[in-house]
Amino acid sequence: MSGLRERKKQQTADDLHRIAMVLFFERGFEGVTAEEIAERAEVSPRTFYRYYPVKAAVVFPRHAARLEAFADALAKAPGETPFRRVRDALLSVATDYQSRAEIEWRTWDLVQASDTLTAYELRQDREWIGVLQRALSEPVGSQPGLRAFEARVMAHALIGAVRATLGEWFEGKGEEDLQRMGEASFALLEQGVTSEERDR
Amino acid sequence: MSGLRERKKQQTADDLHRIAMVLFFERGFEGVTAEEIAERAEVSPRTFYRYYPVKAAVVFPRHAARLEAFADALAKAPGETPFRRVRDALLSVATDYQSRAEIEWRTWDLVQASDTLTAYELRQDREWIGVLQRALSEPVGSQPGLRAFEARVMAHALIGAVRATLGEWFEGKGEEDLQRMGEASFALLEQGVTSEERDR
DNA sequence: CGCCAATTGACAGTGACTGTCAAAATCGGA
């Protein structure tokens, strides 16, 4: 299972990521070539691309793991309704961000400064949307799942809310409580702006 | 104002777009080089990039105009609340899609098939989000604007809803009524999933 | 040890995009 080969691969992947981030933080994403990262990690440029199919991918090594963490949380969440189940699973992923606040925040800045990274991150969100959409469609206990179209709209809206929340959190340098902010934005989707606009 | 120079420029921009789309529909976005588009339009490759800073931009020449159309519609919309004002302005932009259903639908397929185009389109959405966020923050009549954070979340959610709606519409080959679909998804955001989940 | 399969490096190539500068076209006034 975890022979030398596996460990070496993991090591190389980590090295590339770590080295790349150091350089990116110094000189920005476009200021560093894939070739230089490879060189510092002592692998050939070709190998860099074997580990990360595109240069941008080296910035987001946790993407897949987070999707899995979400799926796990989803399985555990009791949930009174499909929406709440998804909401709670999303909030549990938020702890991963909070525990790594500083690097996440620096990465955010990096991403904001690069069109390529922004585009890549947005594309990753589409995978989230797919996962959320499926989760929202599933019935929970006696509660039926959302209809296909509603699930689709909600999945998109939820990811939007997540992005908005993270953005707000990062701009406040991670000082506020991410959990609480997340709850606030999800509440907006659960209850609608109507309640919001009345309630002032 | 509209001397020969202006007209020629417009003509070249149109030519490049039209020719590019024909080729893209034939062979996909990555199957056509910028060089070939330039060649067929009888300009140098360098000139292509002067008109469209990146290859993907040649696919979306209406982007800026639509943002303006939205701003105009916003100014005209009476609106009972900030949300409704924005909603109505968005719905009015939908007519532009409906009047060009076929080409929009073919373009959708083109975009779905290309990572580059998908990423580029998503990046364009960020401009929409900015515009929506500002609009939602403004008071309307006696109704106050949304608070900054809520406006941000709602702006993201609205664009999500728009994307979901367009996706659904395109996948149904534009047979359904886009307006009606848009109203349905915006209603979900206005009233929240709560009402939706109860109401079955 | 020695064979098999996975991993890597070297090399060559394509295509998106950019800087630069001189040639050509348009504009605007005399």
Next chain:
DNA sequence: TCCGATTTTGACAGTCACTGTCAATTGGCG
């Protein structure tokens, strides 16, 4: 209508992301 100023274009060279290919290397395993 001609001329100088300004804008737009073409040609050329260069960088960098990314890919296909194939031979060399390396770890896994009997």
